Amino acid sequence: MLLLHFENDKSFSKRISDIAMQEDFSYERTDEFEQASRRISEKKFDLLVIDQDIHRILKNDFIKKLTSTGFVYPPVIIITAKDNLRIKKQCFNMGIMAYFKKDQFNSASFVRYLQTIKKERENINLIKTFKIAVIDDSRFSIEIIKTFFNTHGICNVDYYQKPSEFLKHAMEYNFFLIDLVMPEYNGDDVISYIREKNEEAIIILVTAYNNENILPHCLSVGANDFVLKPLDFKMFMARIKSCVSQYYLKKELLSKNEKLFNLATKDALTGLYNRIYFIETCQNKLKEINRTKQPLSFILLDIDHFKTVNDRYGHLKGDFVLKELSCVLNDNLRAADILCRWGGEEFIILLINTDVTSATNVAEKIRAIIAGHYFKEIGAITASFGVTQYRENDDDETIFKRTDNSLYLAKLTGRNKVISDEELKIIYNDKPTTIQWGPFFKSGNIHIDRDHHRLISISNQIIHSCFSAAESKNPADLFITLGEELKNHFKREAEILAKAGYPLYLKHKENHSLLLKNADIVLRNLKDEKITFIDAAKYLIQEIAVGHIIKSDFNYYYIFGRK
Structure with a gap:
């Protein structure tokens, strides 16, 4: 930006020059009317500072020469040795920007005017970025506005005298000047x-x-502001500047709010929603269920052996896998589905209007896609999945617990598989499952844990004896052993829970009785050859031997310090 200084005092000129350059203005000085007049006609500067005999300036109509189409171009600041109120008023009536007494010149105030001019230029440049539509049935009004815009180099403007013509293209614009009273x-x-x-x-x-x-x-109804005809261009520009400033302040606020929202709701590494956002969204969706009656399902997945990836290839490669997997998941979900990084290498998906059967199919599809995906410099990875559907009286805690238990079962029965609703699968993809004993099953009570370990060990023997002719033990004998172990365990567990003061002890004991009754029925049917060994194994192991631990025993683990 260029400041032209009409001044013959070289000392004062140096002072203005220093201020101008500090504010990023280029500086030129002249003390000749002819040169100043030529520069004015060329309009190649952004501010004129006049420090001359003010009477001579007025006599030569110097300021009037700067006036065109009703507005001052460029801004003018007067600095004078004379303090004459009448002349001061005359100058302001002509449209000057500021009036300084030379012997009381305030540098800080002068700087503020320079900053205002810079801000105005910034606003003009901002206006140039808009696609503007002027809708006015008056050709005269349109020509005035066009002259104004052209003077300021604002050219991205279309003009309409007929509103009907404008409405065909209305959404192409983001800045509108609209006449109030028009035909149509x-x-x-x-x-x-x-x-x-x-x-x-x-x-x-x-x-x-x-x-x-x-x-x-x-x-x-939506106007940001108004201006009155005939147009006062100083006021017109002020209104435009105000609206533009508000527009960008609003955009800046929205941008900041979006950044804050992203910080609060997005995972920094993957860009997916985070756990906090997911829980809040889940709670909101649960409130809607009574009204919509739509099924709602959840998929929780965890990368298998992810620690090995970090240990072998480093954490940067581990981060790459997490980001790559996020993209794979996003690409294979619907827009309505909500994907979140649950924590570490775990991801959770909320499936809108989806039952557990469909959700299980989605999980199987994603599992296969992940297993077949090549991760650069890493190779193939797999993931395990837990799936559940919202049930009546569920809350977010019960849903997440059921989904988490299902995921753990997938992990503990071979990984790279999908388990739904805590239902242990003794056969997966036509292959027998091996149940791994580990912290997932431990209650914290040494006697109960020993029994549980024994039940799982017998269950594994039964599963493999049903599928392997080389298995040394007869499945029928193992079933009898399992039945005896269940009776002994239930009796011992009931005594321990009664002594510990478990508040649901009686209900838990009743559940034991029902499970033993069902086990006797299954064993009789097996003896009478009404069911196969595999059918018996599925029920006894999934529903009783291991199922009771997951679906019932986990509820009392807290009394032994297990969280």
């Missing part, structure tokens, strides 16, 4: 139409009617 449509109709489609656009109403009823109405 009034300004408030056009404003309402625009605002329904574009909440962010700047809309300024241009009107010759200072009507105290209609103007508030137009502002209420």
Whole structure:
């Protein structure tokens, strides 16, 4: 930006020059009317500072020469040795920006004017970035506005005398100047139409009617501001600047809010939603279920042996796998599904309007895609999945617990598989399952844990004896052993829980009785050859031997310090 200084005092010129350069203005000085007049006609500067005999300046109509189409171009600041109120008023009537007494010159105040000019230029440059539509049935008004815009180099503007023509292209614009009273449509109709489609656009109403009823109405339906005809270009520009400033302040606020929202709800590494956002969304969805009656399902997945990836290839490669897997998951889910990084190498998915059968199919599809995906410099990885559906009286805690238990069962029965609703699968993809004993099953009571370990060990023997002719023990004998172990365990467990003061002890004991009754029925049916060994194994192991631990025993683990 260029400051032209009309000045013959070289000492004072140096002072202004230093200030100008500090504020990123280029500086030129002249003390000749002819040179100043030529530069004015060329309009190649952004601020004129006049420090000359003010009477001579006024006599030569110097300031008037800067006036065109009703507005001052460029801004003028007067610095004078004379303090004459009449002349001061005369200068301000001509449109000068500021008036300084030379012997009381305030550098800080002068700097503020320079900063205002820079801000105005920034605003002009911002306006140039908008796609502007002017809608006015008056050709004269359009020509005035066009002259104004062209003077400031604002050229990305289309002009319409007919609102109907404009409405065909209305959504191409983000800045609108609209006449209030027009044929076909009034300004408030056009404003309402625009605002329904574009909440962010700047809309300024241009009107010759200072009507105290209609103007508030137009502002209420979406106009940002209004200006009155005939246009006062200083006020016109001020209104535009104000609207543009508000527009960018709003965008900046929205951007900051979006950043804060992302910080609060997004995982920094993968860009997926985080656990906090997912829990809040889940709670909101659960509130809607009674109204919508739509099924809601959840998939929790965990990368198998992810620690090995970090240990072998380093944490940067581990991060790469997490980001790559996020993309794979996103690419294979619907837009309505909500994907979140649950923590570490775990991800959770909320499936809208999806039952557990469909969710299990989705999980199987994703499991296969992950297993077949090549991770650069890593190779193949697998993941284990837990799936469940919302049930009546569920809350987010019971849902996550059921899904988590299902995932753990997938991990403890061979990984790279899908388990739904804590239902242990003794056969998966036509292969027998081996149940791994580990912390997942431990209650914290040494006697109960010893029994559970024994039940799982016998269950594994039964599973493999059903599928292997080389298995040394007869499945029928193992079933009898399992039945005896269940009776002994249930009796011992009941005594321990009664002594520990478990509040649901009686209900738990009743459940034991029901399970033993069902086990006797299964064993009789097996003896009578009404069911196969595999059918018996599925029920006894899935529902009783291991199922009771997951679905019932986990509820009392807290009394032994297990969280």
